[in-house]
Amino acid sequence: MNKIIVVNQPSRWFWDIPGVEVVSSRRYLSDEKYSKLKNVRIFNLSNDYAYQTRGYYVSLLAEARGHKVIPSVKNILDLKERSLVKSVSEDLNELVQKSLKKIRSKEFVLSIYFGKNVSNQYSRLTREMHKLFQAPFLRARFVHNGDKWEIYSVRTIPFKEIPEHHLPYVQTFAREYFGRKRYEFVRKDKHLYELAILTNPKEIAPPSNKKALEAFALAAEKLGCYVEFITRDDYNRIPKFDALFIRETTAVNHYTYFMARRAQSEGLAVLDSPDSILKCANKVYLSELLNGAKIPTPKTVVLSSDNPKEADKMGYPCVLKLPDSSFSRGVVKVRNREEFRTKVREMLKTSDLLLLQEFMPTKYDWRVGVLNNEVVFVCKYYMAAGHWQIYNWNSPKKSDVEGNFDILDPQKAPPQVLDIALRATKLIGNGLYGVDIKVVDGKPYIIEINDNPNIDSGVEDGLLKEDLYKKVIQYLLDQINHEVARQWGDAKLNE
Template sequence: MNKIIVVNQPSRWLLNIPGVEVVSSRRYLSDKKFSTLKNVRIFNLSNDYAYQSRGYYVSLLAEARGHKVVPSVKNILDLKERSLAQSVSEDLNDLVQKSLKRIRSKEFILSIYFGKNVSNQYSKLSRELHKLFQAPFLRARFVHIGDKWEIYSVRTIPFKEIPEHHLPFVQTFAKEYFGRKRYDSARKGKHLYDLAILTNSKEVAPPSNKRALEAFAEAAEKLGCYVEFITRDDYNRIPKFDALFIRETTAVNHYTYCMARRAQSEGLAVLDSPDSILKCANKVYLAELLSTAKIPTPKTVVLSSDNPKEADKMGYPCVLKLPDSSFSRGVVKVRNREEFRTKVREMLKTSDLVLLQEYMPTKYDWRVGVLNNEVLFVCKYYMAAGHWQIYNWNSPKKSDVEGNFDILEPSQAPPQVIDIALKATRLIGNGLYGVDIKIVDGKPYIIEINDNPNVDAGVEDSLLKEELYNKIIRFLLDQINKEPLFNQTEVKSFDVTKKSSALH
């Protein structure tokens, strides 16, 4: 494999490396000769890797040309992330403490040249940091906080800033480095992909409990992922990941949708996809979709200020739902005309449309978990004690907020429950869904389709255990290398600023 060093000014390159061509960044970017070369490894030693700088474009075009490049664009972006330095500090904590235990100052700067330092005592630490960040010249800054050392930042060093008395060491390191036939790839092997899991620690009823989130992370790491739990504040960091997994209750006029849409526009694999959020989050849309497909649902009427008397035709009691309700919130049962008038008036202040549905009392609802048009699990969710819904948020006893559950093998569930669930989810897509179904007089009725279904440790995973988490993560990772769902013209036309009002 041919090796090429790219620098800003070859005339100022002081190292003599046999068998390695040295070219300017300007020439590498503009000379068509380099765009057609095959079997090439590029070592980008530009002075600056800032976004859209010449050094940045060297790595970007090298990747586009199919050249193996060090550092990669991902490495360059990683070097700008303060949070990544913090996570690395945690991963390498024992090595950092051992390596710096004799340092008495409050700050320490470690210069790393091709994975080595001029002092052998820091060789292992230098090697590990180089494996992670891959830039030929690195400067790691450590600070002593409390009773331990932490990595504060990792940055590249322009060649011109290398101290003169270090140059003989750099020459030796360089000959060894460029003489290699194999190179460590940044976070590859151990981490094939970067997975972001969106969560909200303040959410009262999140779709996954803490143990389930840990299980998802463990499954992803075993499958070769670097996993990071992110929040709404990480919107601008989405492009650095390969996949986004949303484990927070979604809504369209909400940052969860904006983050899903941003991820999709950047080419990430996304679960839940913005398309699924759009289709599932609005019950008016679902009612129309299911009705058109002739899939049984409770009798349903879409109310507006123009037809407020429809409940009289439906009969009492009946159920009112806000279009974007979830986890039983925004869903009320009205027992008579007076309650109906009061509640519908309140709801129409929030939404121009409100859903009116036939009341179907049952002891439990069926929940069918579906992934990629296959059944993952089947649950019976029993109504909360003394209540008509699975959740009773007004219960004075915390233990009575949720009802009990039974989990079954799909083969144990009534066939009509499985059939109607799969028929319904095919209308939405091939993602992860939870289909709520009631059986009345032997006939199944779809209540709703959730794009962000519960996957809680101790409940939905009771039968499959860790395999449930493996299946979901495998599906998400399989999407990374698939063709995008829309063309680049559509991607470019997407304007995030149009959704800025939802990023609150």
């Protein structure tokens, strides 16, 4: 497997590690050569992994390209989640107390380089910390509360901040680090089916309306589940359930992702899985993924401050999108160069990268609902009255905010629409997805893939009725049963 280290400034990287190429983050993101490489392991040593910075996008696009990357985007986001750090502190409590018992100060900082520390006495603690937060360079801060030590924070260390006297150790650790395997959490066996459905009662446009939520709960109860609707305040209660079903709009830099991540780490069946949220929530990732699989999309360019004139090549009007836009928010049509420059300047304050797409006007978009690689509903979503999108949030009339719809029997939908939807979702996983498709001159184009598509009573359930809700719940129960069977098999093997 080819190994590539990505850093901000290769000129400052002075180690020669045999068989490893060193490139800049800018080049990795923009050079077509790297988007086409296969069988690659990426070591992302960027100075900053903050959401939507270049370091963040190195890991995000590496995953889209099928590259093995450390740290993954999941690991990057885990470092920001205080609740997860607190949970880790509790899990490692005994080891933390044993490792730091000789420390007399009230605070202690532990530097972790490729899972190791310059002092061998902390080797076990650094190894366990690295299993949980797999970033090459970490700084863990411990605080003594008067009774015991606690992990206060875990952060990445920019390469430039590594003390000079640590560098020889880091070079040795780096050589040993390549080829290190990942670790996964294993969930304890449970017997009762308890389903948590995450909702936000205050959300203006949730993925399921009240009647649909009631239908999900009724279907789950008929299939033998205890159902509880939970909110973001129930983060610490997630381990008590067997499955988590997210029915509010998801985003990566958001508690919905962290709750999905927590559920997955505890071994719950999860819909939407954190992997699906990561892959679907960012349009830059989807563009790279679909392009690599040669699945048709509107002509697309990834924009940054380095290529501001791309719209002139695309032609006007064209469409600008924030990477994590949803429900038509963060998506704007620009009619000329002046509008383009104004909007790009404004949007680049939010994200280092934007998406520029050709404008494809149609009367309606196709929405194909896919569950476990099977089409479960097909809809036509018509554009809002007098608008170019399905939603017009600026409409003065509430009745004109959203366009009309038609529900179709999948067998009567164009085969090429169903085919492209299934091809696209297989790149993401086997969960529940809504694929938005435009058909122009008889050819389908993927617009986006949603990880938590709308399932509203009176709309998407128009054909299957209660069977649609049962299919979704049964999928979650199958995941639970699969995990129980796996653990039972493992237990029998160990007898």
